[in-house]
Amino acid sequence: MLSKISRITTQKKHKDRYNIFLDDGQGEKYGFSVDEAVLVEYRLRKNMELDDATITALIQKDTLHKSYTLAINFLSYRMRTKKEIHGYLLKKEVDEEHIAKIMDKLSEEGLVNDNEFAQAFVRTRIQTAEKGPMLVKQELMQKGVDNAIASEAVDMYTFDVQFDKAMKLAAKKLRTDNNKSFQKQIQQLQGTLMQKGFSGEVVQAVTAEFRNEKDDDAEWAALVKQGEKLLRKHQPKYSGFELEQKIKEALYRKGFTIELITIFLDEKREE
Template sequence: MKITKLEKKKRLYLLELDHDTQLYITEDTLVRFMLSKDKTITPEELTEIQTFAQLSYGKDLALYHLSFKQRTRKEVQLYLEKYEIEANIIPQILDNLEADKWIDDQKYVETYLYQNQLSGDKGPQILKQKLSQKGIPLSLIEEGLQEIDFSPIAERVAQKLAKTYAHKLPHHALQDKLFQSLLNKGFTYSQAQTAVQGLELEADTELEDQLMQKELEKQYRKYSRKYDGYELQQRLTQALMRKGYDYQQIKNSLRDYL
């Protein structure tokens, strides 16, 4: 077989043979096999060229993908599959990149967890879930999580949430809101409980009275259209208790309001 055409096409070269075979190869492939127009190659050499071209092209794609940010082995694998790199070639590319430290899942975990320590708001359960979704082995994730003290992170998140909701919720509801928010962010029951207790929140009676009055007016507009008397009082009591207000406080407010 003879090479009849060898033409540069952006980042690749188009190689054509005299028996109507054509393929795209990288510059590394061109240099490695010393390819040129009119050169004769055997079927075995063609197979080697095709394999190396896929390997070289796949690695170039992967390095381009990695140039933007750190990625896991699984993320790079999916990227190569998207560009239809042959399935049997992909593991070789990934192993090569790992050997050269372009891909390092353990380092990825360390960096991810460190960033969360600095400014993140996620607990161990959410972090474990997110890292698993990136294809990182569970053993690496758990090893990294064991090195982290999540108490300061939970405290930081609790303080931030407290500033957001302190003037919007009664004392009991605020505690519940902070505790549930921390659980939703992946912190354990113990971590969430300790963080909320550490805030030493105190009830502001005057503020709670204002919040109660505002909520009572809102609920009254809602239920007074359908109910009155005892039934209205029960509906209002239930609605306010769901909002976290104290029963005796509700009872006193209703006596003055109705």
């Protein structure tokens, strides 16, 4: 059946969309709406005749265009991976067939490229985050980037880049943990750097640097603070040899040397 376009009006809220009114011989009625791009592509105009198949094709074309516009808007905030765009369109209830067409078009236009995304993502992480390459690679793969692409991107984390970032993170952590034994600080530092995704080689190099900077005065001050705290805790229940053993065992577990612990206990015994 043929219908004739009787009127084309601009939507009030969306100036780039148009309402198409049709007359099939039984009076005018609303037919469908299209984006300006579809209107121009199909040269829609008043008195143009459309059959049912063409109308269906126009509606499908417009639906696809609206979904494509959704993807473009989603990309306008920042770069996205293919997986992120696909997931977003699914959430917006876009048909899988249309999603495939949209992804192909975005790729052809250079608007989605997981290689470029990964490179840009790693550059940003290097500049702004206290993270190593293994953690950043994990982030990339969670965003849907292929393992090989992610591995290549994190190659930007050279040893020097990692070492510099890890040293800054280590210095900050050691400043906040200065009430603990030096050995305990080093152990926790190693754990933190590994959790942050730095390579084992870098972790070893950084901790070696700080081992050479051990502050004996700070170590003694930390031991005294921890020892005094333990004395206050255990003195109500223990005394003499039993109290000393409790203190000695607890301080040793905290990473202090037997030599320093003995000196501390000797001084306490003389008070």
